[in-house]
Amino acid sequence: MKVEYTQFHPRWYRPRVPVFWWLRRRSYLLFVLRELSSVFVAWFVVFLLLLVNAVAQGPEDYRRFLDWSATPGMLLLNVVALCFILLHAVTWLFTLSPHAMVVRLRGRRLPPAVIGAGNLVAWMLASALAAFLILG
Amino acid sequence: MTLSHDVLIVGGGGAGLRAAIAVVEDDPRLTVAIVSKVYPMRSHTVSAEGGAAAVIRPDDSLDEHAYDTISGGDWLCAQDAVEVFVKEAPEELLRLEHWGCPWSREPDGRVAVRPFGGMKRMRTWFAADKTGFHLLHTLFQTSLRYERIARYDEWYVTKLLVDDGRVAGVVAVELMSGRIEAITAKAVILCTGGCGQIYPFTTNAAIKTGDGMGLAYRAGAPLKDMEFVQYHPTGLPFTGILITEAARAEGGWLINKDGYRYLQDYDLGTPSPTPVLRSMELGPRDRLSQAFVKEVEKGRTVDTPYGPIVHLDLRHLRETVIDARLPFVRELCRSYENIDPVRELIPVRPVVHYMMGGVHTDIYGATPLEGLFAAGEVACVSINGANRLGSNSLPELLVFGARAGVAAASFASGAQDLAIRPAVRAQVEDERRRLERDLLQRDGGKEPISAIREEMRATMEEGAGIYRSGSSLAKAADRLRVLQERFRSVRLEDRSRTFNTELLAALELSFMLDVAETIVHCALLREESRGAHQRVDFPARDDHRFLANSLVYRDADGSRRVEYPPVTITRWPPGERVYGR
Amino acid sequence: MVDRIILRVTRYRPESDTEPMTQEHEIPLRKDWSVLDGLNHIKDHLDGTLSYRWSCRMGVCGSCGMTVNGEPKLTCATFLGDYAPGPVRVEPLSNFPVVRDLVVDIGDFMRKLPRVKPWLIRSEQEPPAVGEYPQLPAEREEYEQFSMCINCMLCYAACPVYALDQEFLGPAAIALAQRYNLDSRDQGASERMDVLSEADGIWACTFVGECSAVCPKDVDPAGAIQRYKFTAAMDSLKALLLPRGAR
Numbered sequence: 001m002k003v004e005y006t007q008f009h010p011r012w013y014r015p016r017v018p019v020f021w022w023l024r025r026r027s028y029l030l031f032v033l034r035e036l037s038s039v040f041v042a043w044f045v046v047f048l049l050l051l052v053n054a055v056a057q058g059p060e061d062y063r064r065f066l067d068w069s070a071t072p073g074m075l076l077l078n079v080v081a082l083c084f085i086l087l088h089a090v091t092w093l094f095t096l097s098p099h100a101m102v103v104r105l106r107g108r109r110l111p112p113a114v115i116g117a118g119n120l121v122a123w124m125l126a127s128a129l130a131a132f133l134i135l136g
Numbered sequence: 137m138t139l140s141h142d143v144l145i146v147g148g149g150g151a152g153l154r155a156a157i158a159v160v161e162d163d164p165r166l167t168v169a170i171v172s173k174v175y176p177m178r179s180h181t182v183s184a185e186g187g188a189a190a191v192i193r194p195d196d197s198l199d200e201h202a203y204d205t206i207s208g209g210d211w212l213c214a215q216d217a218v219e220v221f222v223k224e225a226p227e228e229l230l231r232l233e234h235w236g237c238p239w240s241r242e243p244d245g246r247v248a249v250r251p252f253g254g255m256k257r258m259r260t261w262f263a264a265d266k267t268g269f270h271l272l273h274t275l276f277q278t279s280l281r282y283e284r285i286a287r288y289d290e291w292y293v294t295k296l297l298v299d300d301g302r303v304a305g306v307v308a309v310e311l312m313s314g315r316i317e318a319i320t321a322k323a324v325i326l327c328t329g330g331c332g333q334i335y336p337f338t339t340n341a342a343i344k345t346g347d348g349m350g351l352a353y354r355a356g357a358p359l360k361d362m363e364f365v366q367y368h369p370t371g372l373p374f375t376g377i378l379i380t381e382a383a384r385a386e387g388g389w390l391i392n393k394d395g396y397r398y399l400q401d402y403d404l405g406t407p408s409p410t411p412v413l414r415s416m417e418l419g420p421r422d423r424l425s426q427a428f429v430k431e432v433e434k435g436r437t438v439d440t441p442y443g444p445i446v447h448l449d450l451r452h453l454r455e456t457v458i459d460a461r462l463p464f465v466r467e468l469c470r471s472y473e474n475i476d477p478v479r480e481l482i483p484v485r486p487v488v489h490y491m492m493g494g495v496h497t498d499i500y501g502a503t504p505l506e507g508l509f510a511a512g513e514v515a516c517v518s519i520n521g522a523n524r525l526g527s528n529s530l531p532e533l534l535v536f537g538a539r540a541g542v543a544a545a546s547f548a549s550g551a552q553d554l555a556i557r558p559a560v561r562a563q564v565e566d567e568r569r570r571l572e573r574d575l576l577q578r579d580g581g582k583e584p585i586s587a588i589r590e591e592m593r594a595t596m597e598e599g600a601g602i603y604r605s606g607s608s609l610a611k612a613a614d615r616l617r618v619l620q621e622r623f624r625s626v627r628l629e630d631r632s633r634t635f636n637t638e639l640l641a642a643l644e645l646s647f648m649l650d651v652a653e654t655i656v657h658c659a660l661l662r663e664e665s666r667g668a669h670q671r672v673d674f675p676a677r678d679d680h681r682f683l684a685n686s687l688v689y690r691d692a693d694g695s696r697r698v699e700y701p702p703v704t705i706t707r708w709p710p711g712e713r714v715y716g717r
Numbered sequence: 718m719v720d721r722i723i724l725r726v727t728r729y730r731p732e733s734d735t736e737p738m739t740q741e742h743e744i745p746l747r748k749d750w751s752v753l754d755g756l757n758h759i760k761d762h763l764d765g766t767l768s769y770r771w772s773c774r775m776g777v778c779g780s781c782g783m784t785v786n787g788e789p790k791l792t793c794a795t796f797l798g799d800y801a802p803g804p805v806r807v808e809p810l811s812n813f814p815v816v817r818d819l820v821v822d823i824g825d826f827m828r829k830l831p832r833v834k835p836w837l838i839r840s841e842q843e844p845p846a847v848g849e850y851p852q853l854p855a856e857r858e859e860y861e862q863f864s865m866c867i868n869c870m871l872c873y874a875a876c877p878v879y880a881l882d883q884e885f886l887g888p889a890a891i892a893l894a895q896r897y898n899l900d901s902r903d904q905g906a907s908e909r910m911d912v913l914s915e916a917d918g919i920w921a922c923t924f925v926g927e928c929s930a931v932c933p934k935d936v937d938p939a940g941a942i943q944r945y946k947f948t949a950a951m952d953s954l955k956a957l958l959l960p961r962g963a964r
Binding site: 010011012013014015017021022024025027028030031034035091095096097099100101102112 | 729737787817925937944947
């Protein structure tokens with residue numbers, strides 16, 4: 001074998017990213033699912049807009065909207081969407097924001113777990129308020 | 137293709153980066169480049185732990201720092217260099233602070249200082265116990281703001297080009313592609329660090345193979361005081377990983393197998409629960425390492441598979457102190473020894489740490505070879521004499537890195553453009569031939585690199601260790617001669633141009649063998665005991681014959697010649713080294 | 718009788734190979750040997766042509782990052798005993814072009830690093846004679862964690878965003894920018910904002926968190942990025958809502 005060196009670079013090997021790379025690691029899978037969840041967040045926005053539109057059109061349209069929502073396909077879609085939204089909310093509230101926010105108490109930085117707990121409390125309060133408004 | 141710069145710096149560690157910044161700040165017209173065999177942030181400066189000494193407190197003075205340094209160096213220091221050093225060290229450390237170095241702080245926001253071995257005052261600045269790491273990354277990141285600093289990362293310099301008694305550049309191999317190029321320059325600054333890899337147990341990284349010393353020596357520049365090799369008293373056995381002197385400065389104790397603080401038996405003072413400056417565990421490194429050997433002889437050390445050890449006891453320091461001031465010590469002990477110094481004793485032994493000797497320079501970093509400069513551990517100015525004090529090496533590489541940068545810049549701006557003359561071109565072709573034909577395409581070599589290297593290391597430890605004798609050194613010299621001979625038929629199997637680390641290892645080994653020979657040769661000729669050079673057959677210091685630096689030259693025929701110019705004495709006449717009393 | 722363990726090492730010789738292959742070596746299994754010690758044993762005694770980077774072997778120079786049994790690791794701080802009885806797979810770091818054997822090209826990071834201006838920026842550069850810029854221990858603590866990065870590239874090897882989009886600035890570079898942004902002596906946050914808020918900057922990060930999980934120095938680059946997103950979002954909000962003078 002005659003060895004010649006290239007001008008500046010050797011022949012590098014650039015491995016290709018395999019199609020199912022995101023199944024290799026739990027954190028990668030979670031990451032892909034979280035990325036996917038944004039589609040469902042968007043869907044909930046569209047769904048809400050359709051609802052508002054139906055309400056604005058009058059009782060007839062509203063009833064039709066409710067019937068449409070109760071079809072098995074729609075139910076399934078919304079259950080799946082709810083799961084993704086929960087994933088989105090939970091990771092956002094308890095893993096991302098505790099690391100992103102720096103909260104100080106008497107000059108000392110609160111550990112992320114405390115901020116996560118604070119987020120949980122705030123979430124419960126907001127849910128309680130919503131429940132009170134709707135059910136009360 | 138011709139690669140050319142006004143100033144070329146070999147080595148991208150602390151000294152090299154500081155020199156490069158000095159060049160661009162000094163003269164905006166000059167072009168400057170750093171050639172380094174590793175990415176700059178991988179350089180061995182990164183491993184320094186304890187701190188950097190410079191007078192900053194009102195109760196301290198430059199004269200006291202100078203006296204500690206000179207007495208610590210057993211009066212072999214160039215006193216004019218020491219005076220320059222202590223004067224400029226505070227300014228350099230403050231400059232580093234202004235560049236963002238995260239020095240540890242006092243509660244009021246001032247820079248904090250800690251005690252250190254052989255220092256009469258608290259003057260060691262520190263960034264926890266990762267001072268070298270922070271210093272190197274601060275310098276490297278600061279250097280990135282200067283687009284004019286060109287870099288040849290992962291290029292290995294194999295030869296200095298010399299034209300008519302003047303340095304004309306280097307020949308270097310780009311590791312990634314294997315191409316061999318001449319890089320010409322009006323001035324070259326060597327900043328390649330030390331050569332601890334010549335010994336079997338060392339705190340030094342794998343890259344510390346004495347390349348710069350070998351380059352200068354082969355080009356005809358003299359090496360100075362090579363017989364002075366510092367053993368750090370507290371390295372981890374097997375790995376040789378450094379446990380910083382700061383561990384003792386914060387109050388750690390050295391104890392033998394009986395739990396006895398044995399240093400009190402070696403004229404280093406009396407034990408006290410809290411650290412006393414220039415006493416006991418805060419004595420100088422040479423004396424502490426020598427005390428260890430005496431303890432081994434008395435049978436009071438602990439035997440392990442990696443040889444005898446003593447223990448460093450930090451248990452009486454609180455966990456909060458260890459975590460705040462010595463976090464890296466705890467991290468290293470946990471990772472590499474599986475022990476927690478908060479609750480357990482750390483096994484330690486003396487390990488080769490630093491070369492007091494190096495390429496001979498004046499106080500501007502200039503070597504006797506025109507156009508060649510040196511700074512940092514590769515150089516010997518000498519501020520360290522026969523024994524360096526802990527925390528003097530980091531300020532040294534800043535002070536003399538900057539000085540060499542300025543001196544090289546002014547030399548280069550006054551120098552004529554070097555036309556590449558046929559003589560230089562011939563040198564380049566010779567070197568190319570040596571690398572390509574003699575090494576890369578060599579057939580039939582039978583001596584493995586690792587075998588020669590291991591035997592060299594064993595030879596140095598046995599013959600030129602903490603204690604030496606005329607006979608041990610003579611035997612070492614013979615063995616090294618045989619190893620040089622064996623190296624001629626070294627075996628190289630890797631024919632690839634791409635990242636050929638076997639070729640690199642062979643070139644490094646060749647430099648190490650040359651440097652090892654100078655160490656043994658100079659140690660054999662110095663018939664006295666001074667600082668880190670302890671001759672059992674000449675146990676006393678001999679100022680009459682040896683108040684002189686040794687300068688070893690390589691003559692054209694390959695033979696060695698040693699000269700003894702007297703030590704520069706300004707204000708501190710030789711006296712007794714007194715510690716702990 | 719010495720225990721032995723098998724190392725499966727990736728070899729790639731650019732002059733002759735079109736893709737990497739695996740080479741097996743049986744080496745002694747010693748209690749205190751790291752994976753790097755194992756590689757050194759191979760290079761010194763079994764096959765001198767194996768190429769890899771290493772230097773300080775104390776976890777601070779950042780040279781010896783490789784993939785060990787699928788995880789990015791500093792091989793000097795990863796011990797063979799923890800993988801007994803083996804075999805142990807040693808591969809080059811993921812997400813970088815392989816130059817040869819276990820050596821990868823990190824030039825991409827080296828080119829990105831200066832873009833985030835990782836140096837102290839002051840509106841005026843004072844001479845050292847003015848003395849140190851005061852900094853309280855608490856202010857130092859604010860950025861200390863992010864100053865611990867050794868540029869070992871394990872975070873880039875673990876980051877799926879970087880795997881998919883090589884334009885992404887990446888965890889270490891952003892953490893280093895944040896190290897200076899959070900330094901009380903620095904006045905350059907606004908200069909760094911432009912680069913960091915580009916599409917390939919912080920917003921490309923989707924908080925996978927693997928960078929922080931693999932970091933050998935607990936730098937938490939993921940945390941640095943999320944914190945910076947928060948800061949950037951607040952700044953944009955302020956710019957939108959507040960009059961110029963009140964920002």
